[in-house]
Amino acid sequence: MDLDRRLSFLREIDRLKSVTRASPLLDRSRRENSAEHSWHLSMYAWLLADYAAADVDVSRVVKMLLIHDIVEVDAGDSPIHGAVDAGQAEKEERAARRIFGLLPASQCDELIELWREFEAAESNDAQFAKALDRFQPLLINIFTGGGTWTDRGVSYEQVLERYGPASERGAPQLWALAKEWVASHFKREPAER
């Protein structure tokens, strides 16, 4: 019975592979989906943990990033440059209760608490995870010569405003580097160096 519940959850989250994000793959062949994005971010966390603003538990950050987008199975992706949906947070909370609720109680509690910690962005682990969740799509845009910035007509100032605070808080050295790239992409002098 307990195993059935774990397998139901593992089966349900297969749908994350069909949630399409705004960001392209680096070869621009198609858009990234949220499952492979979660895999990639987990690799970022593992390999860039030295750049966290404060002490982090790498394995915890990896787990946090493995599950950070699972609510999108019900709630969909909400792109950083898209319109703000006032009901999104509530939709995601409902999704978390339904999807993590497929698991046996103790695992449900563990995953939902970790997801809420990520969303709250208060702990060191969550702030680092949030920073990477900004840094990775930013890098995609740099490496693809514009990506979602070009698609959505995003300005230099909007990039600084939308990626900066979370990136700087959780991974200031990565943000320092990213800022240079962003300035160079928009042909500006780096801001606030």
Place this chain on the structure above:
Amino acid sequence: MDLDRRLSFLREIDRLKSVTRASPLLDRSRRENSAEHSWHLSMYAWLLADYAAADVDVSRVVKMLLIHDIVEVDAGDSPIHGAVDAGQAEKEERAARRIFGLLPASQCDELIELWREFEAAESNDAQFAKALDRFQPLLINIFTGGGTWTDRGVSYEQVLERYGPASERGAPQLWALAKEWVASHFKREPAER
């Protein structure tokens, strides 16, 4: 310089999202790729760790599964029901040296050793990881009413032979359950219960 190398690696492994596996998504809309498969397997490891044959370090198994297929960026996927390529192991070893070699030396060593441990399938962690790498595609076939077994005309006996040993060694209870499902799928009495 060190950061450049980490980012080169993280950039290079984006290509794993374009390595297509034989297994379909559960909704059969397309085939799974190796990046999202790696994400899914990491979730399996985390949530099914109680079913490992022996004590395992869950975080290590998660990391092992995050990287277990990265060599496919160069070497391609070698499906369980495909023709055996005698040069595959050598191709993968060469791929591992090139791709993990993009990283700074200490991270390269860590990842390549973990990957080789997975391939060797001797440690508890690796045997559990290998078992899941059989169990997840088997479940896909069960949940999609045949999947790659139907595509490739795979028999009941071949399923037992190709999935059984690794699954049973690393996760005997999961294999016991899988065997029942396989028998039911092929309309046989469960073997060796």
